[in-house]
Amino acid sequence: MEKGLQEILDSMSxxxxxxxxxxxxxxxxxxxxxxxxxxxxGTFDYRPEADQTxxxxxxxxxxxxxxxxxxxKLRVQLLLKALGSSEYGRLRNRLSPLAPExxxxxxxxxxxxxxxGPTKSxxxxxxxxxxxxxxxxxxxxxxxxxxxxxxxxxxxxxxKADTFKLFLALIYAxxxxxxxxxxxxxxxxxxxxxxxxxxVREVLRRFEIRTQDSALDAEVSHTNVNRITHTQSSDxxxxxxxxxxxxxxxxxxxxxx
Numbered sequence: 579m580e581k582g583l584q585e586i587l588d589s590m591s592x593x594x595x596x597x598x599x600x601x602x603x604x605x606x607x608x609x610x611x612x613x614x615x616x617x618x619x620g621t622f623d624y625r626p627e628a629d630q631t632x633x634x635x636x637x638x639x640x641x642x643x644x645x646x647x648x649x650x651k652l653r654v655q656l657l658l659k660a661l662g663s664s665e666y667g668r669l670r671n672r673l674s675p676l677a678p679e680x681x682x683x684x685x686x687x688x689x690x691x692x693x694x695g696p697t698k699s700x701x702x703x704x705x706x707x708x709x710x711x712x713x714x715x716x717x718x719x720x721x722x723x724x725x726x727x728x729x730x731x732x733x734x735x736x737x738k739a740d741t742f743k744l745f746l747a748l749i750y751a752x753x754x755x756x757x758x759x760x761x762x763x764x765x766x767x768x769x770x771x772x773x774x775x776x777x778v779r780e781v782l783r784r785f786e787i788r789t790q791d792s793a794l795d796a797e798v799s800h801t802n803v804n805r806i807t808h809t810q811s812s813d814x815x816x817x818x819x820x821x822x823x824x825x826x827x828x829x830x831x832x833x834x835x
Contacts, residue, residue: 612656615646619660624668624694632694636687653683657690669693701741701767704732708745740775758785 619642622635639660643653658666658678669678672693681689696703707728712721744763751759759782766773766781773781 612646612652615642615656616659618642619656621662622660622665622694623662624665626695626697629696631696632690633696636690650683654679654681654686657683657686661690665694699768699771700733701744701771702764704737704741705745705748705764707732708749743775744778758789 619639622632623630624632643656646656647653661669666678669689673681673689678686678689698706710724710728712724744767748760748763762782762785763778766778770777
């Protein structure tokens with residue numbers, strides 16, 4: 579009986595020991611996987627002027643983030659560790675008073691997309707894409723690569739007919755004399771990207787009216803200045819020389835014989 583009890587205790591002890599070893603091995607494996615993931619992720623450097631946005635970075639690294647661990651908490655830690663010091667500070671300021679660590683993984687991804695997204699509107703980015711030109715000497719492979727990536731970023735699937743027509747207007751008015759015309763359209767769509775063709779047409783009409791009114795005001799002011807100057811000159815001519823002026827030349831001296 580005692581022997582049987584001892585065997586049971588030994589069996590339980592071995593099972594506990596095996597479980598502990600498996601748990602330790604699992605933790606070691608997880609730790610190794612997280613270290614590898616951290617190394618592969620590197621550091622996210624936000625530079626929107628160079629198209630280095632979170633959306634681009636996340637598209638490349640999402641698989642690493644999500645396959646290295648199934649834990650939402652560990653994914654948050656990995657993502658935050660991948661942020662540079664200035665990026666983390668910017669995110670913390672945006673989320674204050676909450677700490678970034680308090681967010682769930684999906685919430686943190688959305689917060690990063692909002693904090694580190696493009697600084698230009700989709701319309702502006704599309705317009706700049708249409709104005710892109712390959713420098714002399716660019717290889718055919720590089721040209722096709724550029725067309726491939728910029729074509730995806732153009733988001734043709736949600737390009738509206740009115741937006742396309744506005745692009746045509748900008749391209750048609752590419753001469754330097756239409757600088758103000760292009761500036762008005764771009765500013766209007768930066769502020770309100772959903773403006774229709776008729777909306778922009780009305781903005782342009784009001785701009786032309788203001789420009790014409792300003793030109794008219796300037797012309798009237800110039801005419802009034804000329805009229806006042808002419809009147810003052812006429813008054814001086816009619817008044818003749820003063821008692822202290824030379825009667826011959828009108829200068830500020832007495833005439834000498």
